[in-house]
Amino acid sequence: MPNEIILESQNLRREFGALVAVDDVSLQVTAGSLHSIIGPNGAGKTTFFNLLSGNIPPTSGRVLLRGKNITNLPLHKTAHLGIGRSFQITNIFPNLTVLENIRLAAQALGRDNFRLFRSHRAFTKYEDRAWEVIEQVGLADEAMLLARTLPHGAQRKLELGMILAPDPEILLLDEPTAGMASEQVPELMALIQKIQAAGHKTVMLVEHNMNVVMNVSDTITVMHHGGVLAEGTPAEISANETVQTAYLGHLYEETS
């Protein structure tokens, strides 16, 4: 169905004591789109993702997945409903290989994870899935290397592979290029776009640098002090005067 809303927040709010980290955010994500949330550090982006994925409960408001209320479902339940998310802090097992990390991520949502490898068929299934994902994220040459020996750029690809492994319908990526050398950023963004288009996936991406998401996003939501400052296509956002005056100036000061 074209323009189907797959994920929606309604007046979603999260307070930490007196601080309003997410201030009644209402937002709709179209199925199959790449929807970016940008905003300076402290804008509430990560907290918003935590609320969408069920990592923390909201103070008030609702989260809907295809119109169904999923507001107070915990992380493992939303994962089973097809929402995969990354964390700013890495989930990689450093002393396992790339293949082992991705295989574990694939079987984490499988039904037979309590009978680990008892059945050869189950093992083969996850092994096959892991190789598929390894090809997709371009880590075939590194598959047998220990994760901790990977260069930073390859570690970010591994994280992407680990989110992709259980084949989620929606990917929530929190600053997937964090810490990467700037010349490697376009390659990772192109990979994310390819994964989205090829798998008909919905991707939500948090980023503090607007330039990173400008060329790949269908929709950009600008967050500021917990609220939504503006939303639109990349062209609309770059032409938006409120965004330029209230936000861009500060951002470039902050990151330069």
Ligand SMILES: Nc1ncnc2c1ncn2[C@@H]1O[C@H](COP(=O)(O)OP(=O)(O)O)[C@@H](O)[C@H]1O
């Ligand atoms: N667990 C927490 N306890 C208290 N304050 C928090 C917590 N998590 C986030 N905050 C605060 O909420 C605001 C938004 O943070 P965050 O969502 O991490 O922003 P962003 O991801 O946009 O940088 C910040 O002021 C931050 O200090």
Ligand SMILES: [Mg+2]
């Ligand atoms: Mg953050």
